Amino acid sequence: MSYRNFAYRPLSMLALACFSLCAIPATAQDFAQARLVSCEEGSCLRVQGFRDDPAIIVMLNGHKVPVEGQRSWKCTIPLDTVRAIAGQGDRNIEVSYIDPASQQEVTTNARLPIGLLGDTTGLSLLVVKAP
Numbered sequence: 001m002s003y004r005n006f007a008y009r010p011l012s013m014l015a016l017a018c019f020s021l022c023a024i025p026a027t028a029q030d031f032a033q034a035r036l037v038s039c040e041e042g043s044c045l046r047v048q049g050f051r052d053d054p055a056i057i058v059m060l061n062g063h064k065v066p067v068e069g070q071r072s073w074k075c076t077i078p079l080d081t082v083r084a085i086a087g088q089g090d091r092n093i094e095v096s097y098i099d100p101a102s103q104q105e106v107t108t109n110a111r112l113p114i115g116l117l118g119d120t121t122g123l124s125l126l127v128v129k130a131p
Contacts, residue, residue, distance in 0.1 A: 032110040041078040048074035
């Protein structure tokens, strides 16, 4: 082995390790999002995400919710129900995934639309300057 190959070997191993870490996809439980949609009740919150197994139970703020889909799931909840399970001014909703076989639970948060639960920040002063 020449000195040149030896000198670059640790660097190439480090690059390979970094590439391997970057190439690992996010687990299914790491992603959930929420948005407002129209529904029969008027306005509803649609929460959607991904799970590793269709048998995994999805819960929002500790309440089991019916979901549509297999690995890619979604649920649509009336705003009255969201207000009942979430606190006034909450900006996130807790999404829990429970494996029924092992009872292992993984929790993440989905951001709620700004001002959905009544916590809007009032401005006392707004200054706009022309360039």
